[in-house]
Amino acid sequence: NAGVMQNPRHLVRRRGQEARLRCSPMKGHSHVYWYRQLPEEGLKFMVYLQKENIIDESGMPKERFSAEFPKEGPSILRIQQVVRGDSAAYFCASSPDRGRTGELFFGEGSRLTVL
């Protein structure tokens, strides 16, 4: 049973370009969470999605950031017109469909560098 898969692991963009980060949850999981980790800081919640629905986006910046989790395929975190302050590690986590365990399973993260 593969874990949470994130790609790309590393992404370099110039200011003004778009960044797309992908996350495939563990098999049997339909709850996906995105977190951002700035250098030397803890993880900060961004958004919680279920299939085709955004449940909680209270941690998402109001502009340039969007997330989706389509019926088929991975969850996508999209950052438009990137700026240097977007440089961070972005982690995806998933949890099971049934039986709340209080545990999230994390991917290895995608490190975005904005030049």
Added chain:
Amino acid sequence: AQTVTQSQPEMSVQEAETVTLSCTYDTSENNYYLFWYKQPPSRQMILVIRQEAYKQQNATENRFSVNFQKAAKSFSLKISDSQLGDTAMYFCAFMRSFGNEKLTFGTGTRLTIIP
């Protein structure tokens, strides 16, 4: 809103010794989960130990144990017989028992095990 505080940015200890990492939190909830996550240089987030607030017994996982003081809102992690592989960032985290499984993280403690 919940907050998690880790007051020790860095700690170091000799191999085979015991070390305790501190964590305090603030919440008005009565039911919740508390976690310690380890983030080694690979940056993977690894669950070390989990505590359910309604359980009075402190959680243990091999060399890792917690001291959960609900009234004091304190949740410290003790690592016994420390090993070089324990070198990592350690994050304390909080999750409500109800609602979405959103984690609130502390700022982390960088632990170095000295050979």
